[in-house]
């Protein structure tokens with residue numbers, strides 16, 4: 001209990017969260033019903049039963065299927081608002097959240113509908129819950145670079161409310177280099193850059209994300225410890241890794257929590273941070289990720305403090321905003 005209240009008391013920043021991955025079954029049923037869509041499940045229990053994954057792809061198939069019920073601005077608002085109220089209860093003060101426009105535009109949902117719903121909720125969260133935010137549009141790496149370019153184009157009228165671009169979905173076989181040109185074009189539009197790399201894929205993909213895409217931060221990056229030169233680069237350049245421990249266990253990126261690399265990373269001086277990724281599917285929001293990591297790896301108070309500080313340091317808040325949190 002004491003540990004839980006320590007975790008609760010820490011002001012936290014979440015930098016790796018897919019809004020579509022925060023879609024809880026209860027809300028999914030509610031939205032499906034009002035949109036006259038029949039889900040392939042007959043109860044909330046049977047949905048939860050289906051959430052057993054052997055790898056990233058098995059999860060993605062179910063995650064994209066769940067997102068199909070999101071049609072209207074109100075749906076995207078409700079999704080985002082539910083996430084914000086949840087993390088508000090966990091003392092999260094700042095969020096940098098992903099959304100996957102192509103999952104919705106592919107089905108004919110206009111970019112404008114998606115972003116307006118998300119943005120309205122983020123603004124409400126800022127005003128009423130005092131949670132500051134940044135918004136990151138993620139390109140789906142199983143699709144073509146040309147498709148990502150179309151998404152970049154569609155985003156331009158909303159450039160002032162989108163802070164950065166990311167790269168997610170099926171990692172193996174879709175290296176960062178596939179998106180070299182669209183990342184360059186995104187940077188030219190003023191977007192900050194991040195990419196998922198080294199989750200299931202090799203350390204070489206982390207190098208590509210840094211050298212070819214020029215990202216400022218790596219999402220996951222679990223595999224970096226296999227490469228000494230890469231570890232040195234991450235430490236020297238203070239390149240943060242946004243790790244997601246409960247996600248890694250749920251997707252069998254690691255077999256058990258006590259094998260999670262976060263403790264070793266902290267001890268080597270890497271700017272490691274922890275986040276929830278897709279909490280509705282993996283069963284843990286921020287506090288649960290802290291709790292499971294701390295207990296499985298016997299993290300000490302310095303580790304815990306460092307994790308919390310690292311997340312604000314690695315955020316896109318201004319130096320003076322960071323100061324208020326650290």
Ligand code: ADE
Nearest residue numbers: 018021168169196277278
């Ligand atoms: N999209 C949502 N969650 C993801 C993850 N963990 N890896 C890659 N793409 C994702």
Ligand code: ZN
Nearest residue numbers: 168196219277
């Ligand atoms: Zn992710």
